[in-house]
Amino acid sequence: MTYIPPKAYCNVPFLNSQHARVLRLLAEYLEPRSRFVREKIQDTIVFFGSARVCDRETALQRVREARTTELRRQARLALNTSAYYEQARELARLLTQWSRSLASGPARFVICSGGGPGIMEAANRGAAEAGGRSIGLNISLPREQVPNPHISRNLSFVFHYFFMRKYWFAYLAKVLIVFPGGFGTCDELMEILTLNQTGKFKKKMLVLVYGRKYWDQVLRLEAMERWGMIDAHERASAPFADSPQEAFQIVTEWLTQNYPPGTPSREIG
Numbered sequence: 001m002t003y004i005p006p007k008a009y010c011n012v013p014f015l016n017s018q019h020a021r022v023l024r025l026l027a028e029y030l031e032p033r034s035r036f037v038r039e040k041i042q043d044t045i046v047f048f049g050s051a052r053v054c055d056r057e058t059a060l061q062r063v064r065e066a067r068t069t070e071l072r073r074q075a076r077l078a079l080n081t082s083a084y085y086e087q088a089r090e091l092a093r094l095l096t097q098w099s100r101s102l103a104s105g106p107a108r109f110v111i112c113s114g115g116g117p118g119i120m121e122a123a124n125r126g127a128a129e130a131g132g133r134s135i136g137l138n139i140s141l142p143r144e145q146v147p148n149p150h151i152s153r154n155l156s157f158v159f160h161y162f163f164m165r166k167y168w169f170a171y172l173a174k175v176l177i178v179f180p181g182g183f184g185t186c187d188e189l190m191e192i193l194t195l196n197q198t199g200k201f202k203k204k205m206l207v208l209v210y211g212r213k214y215w216d217q218v219l220r221l222e223a224m225e226r227w228g229m230i231d232a233h234e235r236a237s238a239p240f241a242d243s244p245q246e247a248f249q250i251v252t253e254w255l256t257q258n259y260p261p262g263t264p265s266r267e268i269g
Contacts, residue, residue, distance in 0.1 A: 028164040032157055039154055044112035044172040045095055048188050049119025049179030056082040084179050085122045091244040092126030098252055100132055102261045116145040119179045124150035137165050174259060175206045175251050180214040197234055206254045210247060212240045
């Protein structure tokens with residue numbers, strides 16, 4: 001019998017090899033783009049923040065079940081930080097209600113998260129509770145990060161390459177809301193601030209930092225200004241908010257001023 005080899009695009013070992021890396025990179029650009037076009041997603045409001053926080057109900061359960069000093073300490077910390085989960089959830093709900101009230105047409109200002117637990121889950125959950133769609137840009141990690149259950153099914157993605165995931169965070173975003181988080185959150189925040197500072201964005205983007213009590217200890221922008229590494233204008237490019245209502249007002253007023261309802265977004269099309 002004559003051997004018929006597989007076509008190159010059906011050759012799975014080849015597609016997973018180093019020789020086909022460029023094809024995998026293109027796939028992580030083209031496949032999400034095709035879905036965003038199909039789903040008529042024009043722009044997003046991105047939530048960044050820790051994957052390690054939990055909702056208040058889960059935190060209270062941990063407090064009740066803690067049996068050792070260390071577990072009680074961890075449970076109290078989880079209860080304290082659960083406030084950020086609930087506030088992200090409420091803010092995403094408010095913003096989704098607002099975006100759904102705008103004129104009909106392509107979906108505008110859709111909530112987008114990293115697709116995992118913590119603040120990411122809270123954002124997707126709040127959007128779902130408001131009856132809206134939301135996006136989850138997940139990433140495969142050694143400790144597997146499973147997409148949270150609140151992401152809209154057709155807008156759930158899993159990336160292999162961090163930089164392609166970051167591209168889709170930045171490309172569609174009009175607003176970035178940064179809740180307390182760790183290394184990953186700081187990395188994402190600093191990259192967006194750098195792109196803004198260097199004029200790499202051909203659009204206006206609002207970066208809103210949520211939770212002054214946390215970020216004043218972690219992100220000392222005033223020290224950068226004092227040492228002459230940034231100027232006052234650059235420091236002011238990342239305003240703070242401390243409640244869902246305050247953040248909602250800042251975001252919606254900024255979007256209304258810079259992207260008035262009825263003005264088309266041309267990020268994808």
